[in-house]
Amino acid sequence: MQRREIRPTDVSYSQALEITGFKRLVFVSGQLPQCEECILPKDFDGQCRRAWANVERQLEAAGMTYANLVKVTTYLSERRLRKRNYEIRHEVLGEHAPALTVIIADLYEEGWMVEIEAIAAD
Numbered sequence: 001m002q003r004r005e006i007r008p009t010d011v012s013y014s015q016a017l018e019i020t021g022f023k024r025l026v027f028v029s030g031q032l033p034q035c036e037e038c039i040l041p042k043d044f045d046g047q048c049r050r051a052w053a054n055v056e057r058q059l060e061a062a063g064m065t066y067a068n069l070v071k072v073t074t075y076l077s078e079r080r081l082r083k084r085n086y087e088i089r090h091e092v093l094g095e096h097a098p099a100l101t102v103i104i105a106d107l108y109e110e111g112w113m114v115e116i117e118a119i120a121a122d
Contacts, residue, residue: 001019001020001021001022001023001121001122002019002020002021003017003018003019003070004017004018004019005017005097006018007097012086012089012090012093012097013072013097013098013099013100014097014098014099014100015099016099017070017071017097017098017099019070019121022121022122023122024062024121024122025119025120025121026058026059026062026064026068026119026120026121027117027118027119028055028058028059028117028118028119028120029058029117030075030115030116030117031051031052031054031055031058031115031116031117031118032050032051032054032109032112032115033046033047033048033050033051033112033113033114033115034047034050035050040111040112044081044084044085044113044114045084045088047112047113047114048084048085048088048089048113048114049088049092051114051115051116052088052089052092052116054116055116055118059118059120062120063122064120064122066092066093066096067096068120068121068122069093069096069098069118069119069120070098070099070119070120070121071098071099071100071101071118071119072089072098072099072100072101072116072117072118072119073100073101073102073103073116073117073118074089074100074101074102074103074114074115074116075102075103075104075105075107075114075115075116075117076102076103076104076105076113076114077104077105077106077107077112077113077114078104078113079104081113081114082102085102085114098118
């Protein structure tokens with residue numbers, strides 16, 4: 001698979017990402033900020049890290065890693081969470097820079113602060 005980041009600015013995501021020659025696409029549904037036992041962390045850091053761990057779990061089930069991500073959409077419950085969301089995403093993904101959208105939304109369950117959906121390719 002060939003990737004070409006189209007990034008006119010120096011930020012932690014690609015403005016656009018071109019992929020060619022891929023074999024598979026995996027669409028990861030919105031991953032929730034809680035574990036299998038339905039335990040919801042009370043703070044944003046815990047919820048954000050749990051949602052990313054859930055994304056990773058789905059990728060692993062498909063034989064992929066974060067490196068396969070080509071598009072990520074993050075839903076935040078409040079605008080004030082943007083900076084911390086950016087910091088945690090950067091910790092999780094490192095220099096990997098998929099195309100990215102962040103949306104401020106009224107999430108499905110009260111208490112949820114974040115939900116993350118993704119597309120991966122190999």
